Amino acid sequence: MFDIEYFRMMPQLFYSFAKELFPSNFTPAPSHSFVKLLEDKDKLLRNYTQNIDTLEHVEGIKSVLNCHGSFATATCIKCGYKCDGKDLEEDIMAQQIAYCPKCNDKPKQPTKPKSSISEGATISSRDFGNEDDDDDEDDDDYGMQRGVMKPDITFFGEKLPDAFDEALLADREQVDLLLVMGSSLKVAPVSDIMGHLPHTVPQIVINKTPILHFNFDVQLLGNADDIVAYLADACGWTLEHPRIPGQSTQSAEFQAQIQKPIESPPPIKVVANVKDASLSGEVETVEKSYDVPKHWVVFPSAVISGKDLMVANGDIPIRLAIDSSDEEDAESYDSDEDEGDALADDIQKLHPSTPAP
């Protein structure tokens, strides 16, 4: 959907769902307010965001870097004309293509480009021609011919804004703490940030599920909006937001129902069904007990699976596959869903008032 070649061919596809992503459909969350609070306290160096919804701007955060661009501005893919993202709002809300007011070659009657994928038509590999074909009067390149406006969000196949590299280079000399919130860190460029910081800089992540492919010093696991409210309160700060009970961490309502970390999460039993490669795929049940790692701070809203615990304790699933050195058997690992989520169940027992994740 976010492929630039795709957009050039069939901008109507993007414009058919862009409405769902347009910033006016969202409001900032307590997590945004927390970042604003950090900035107000002069503790924010920069907010690197993967979000394209510009809610950081709505919240009033000044030091923001939109790593994947945003809807704040838009550019004509034909002539390069730039405008405010707001100018596209009417078309986006009406789910119709926004054309360039400068080089606009808008059809008088709505016509479908030939490469429409509607009605189940298949797309030939030819439709994904390389960029060298752009100069051709090619019917596939509908957007380029007509002068279609594209919000300045970064699509796959497009170069990321230079601002990212420049900001990271400057910030790595000054940063004294990295706080990652609500990202699985699987997408560049944010996934590169950790590797570019000095090892002396503490790295903390707030996420619903554990991050296993980076070594964070502390993982605060649970609902980010609950955790930031807890952190603000623990720092003696006041965080205000309509979605915080009583609208403020100072309120009696909030203090009465503050979500605190579970003090000592018990060892969790994990039951895994493992296919035995040597015995023609027979399934054996393996039962093990795992400690929650010491650097995981588990809040009641955390979602931790048995597989997370296995991997965190160095017991990678392939090691549980019997008589197997074949990498393919890693795929045959099959954890029992119900048993695998044992931690979530145990947390439920410890905190019966918490809604199931």
Ligand SMILES: [Zn+2]
């Ligand atoms: Zn134009």
